Every structure is written in structure tokens, then in C-alpha cells.
Amino acid sequence: MLGHPTPILRSFDEKRTKDFYLGFLGFELVFEHRFEEWAPLYMAVKKGDCLLHLSEHYGDGCPGAALRIPVDDVKSYMAELRSKEFGNSRPGEPQLQPWASWEITIADPASNRLTFYTEDKA
Numbered sequence: 772m773l774g775h776p777t778p779i780l781r782s783f784d785e786k787r788t789k790d791f792y793l794g795f796l797g798f799e800l801v802f803e804h805r806f807e808e809w810a811p812l813y814m815a816v817k818k819g820d821c822l823l824h825l826s827e828h829y830g831d832g833c834p835g836a837a838l839r840i841p842v843d844d845v846k847s848y849m850a851e852l853r854s855k856e857f858g859n860s861r862p863g864e865p866q867l868q869p870w871a872s873w874e875i876t877i878a879d880p881a882s883n884r885l886t887f888y889t890e891d892k893a
Contacts, residue, residue: 775822777815780883781832782825785812787859787880792816792825795857796885837876837884845873845889852877867891 782788792798793816801815801822811827821840826832842848845865852862859880865873865887874888 775820777822777824778836778838779824779826779832780836780838780879781834781881782812782827782879783834783881785827788825791857791859791879792823795852795855795860797851798823832883834881835883837886839886839888842887842889845875845887848887849875865889 789800793800796818798816798818798821801817803812803814805812811829813824813826813828813831815822815824817823823838849862849865852860860877862875862877865875868874868888871891872888873891874886876884876886878884
């Protein structure tokens with residue numbers, strides 16, 4: 772039996788990455804790891820059942836990756852994010868897609884694309 776995959780997304784700037792994932796999106800920090808004090812950061816963040824790893828290491832992930840993340844109510848979540856007035860991202864309204872889900876895509880500081888979605892109940 773397989774478990775949930777854990778995506779590893781590329782990151783470049785510790786402060787901007789933490790501001791985006793922890794401050795803006797509302798994830799919590801699970802762990803941080805460096806082989807040495809000066810070495811690249813590898814960390815995990817979590818919100819609900821969504822666990823992501825973020826890495827500054829060469830070869831871990833590729834900038835511009837795309838993820839789909841289910842959300843109980845994407846419209847409410849986007850309203851919450853807009854209310855934070857985060858300087859680098861101001862999400863619009865989710866759009867209903869032909870495959871029957873409400874979606875919005877937000878880019879992180881490394882240009883990874885996070886598509887938050889809720890299946891249409893209609």
C-alpha cells in the first residue's frame with residue numbers, strides 16, 4: 772500500500788520562503804535541517820493534511836513545479852489570504868474549471884505554482 776507523496780519544492784531565499792508559506796499561506800514549520808550552519812536549508816511545512824518539503828539544495832526540485840492542493844473551501848481561503856495584504860501576492864477569485872473544480876493558482880517565491888482547489892458541489 773502506498774502513502775501520500777511528499778513533494779520537494781525548490782526554494783532560494785529562506786526569509787521570502789518562510790514569509791510566503793508560514794506568514795501568508797498559514798502553514799506551520801515542521802522541521803528545519805542544515806548539514807552545517809552555512810549550508811543550504813531543507814525544511815518541511817504543513818497545513819492540515821498538506822505536507823511540503825522545501826529545499827535550497829541543488830538538484831532538489833526544479834523551480835516552476837506545479838502542485839494541486841485540495842482545500843475545503845477555496846473561496847474562503849482566498850478571501851482570508853487577500854485580507855492579509857501580502858506584498859508579493861494578491862490572489863483573485865477562484866474560477867470554475869471545465870473539470871468541475873473551483874481553482875486558483877498562486878506562485879511562490881521560486882515560481883512554483885500552487886493550485887488550490889475545491890470540487891464543485893453543484
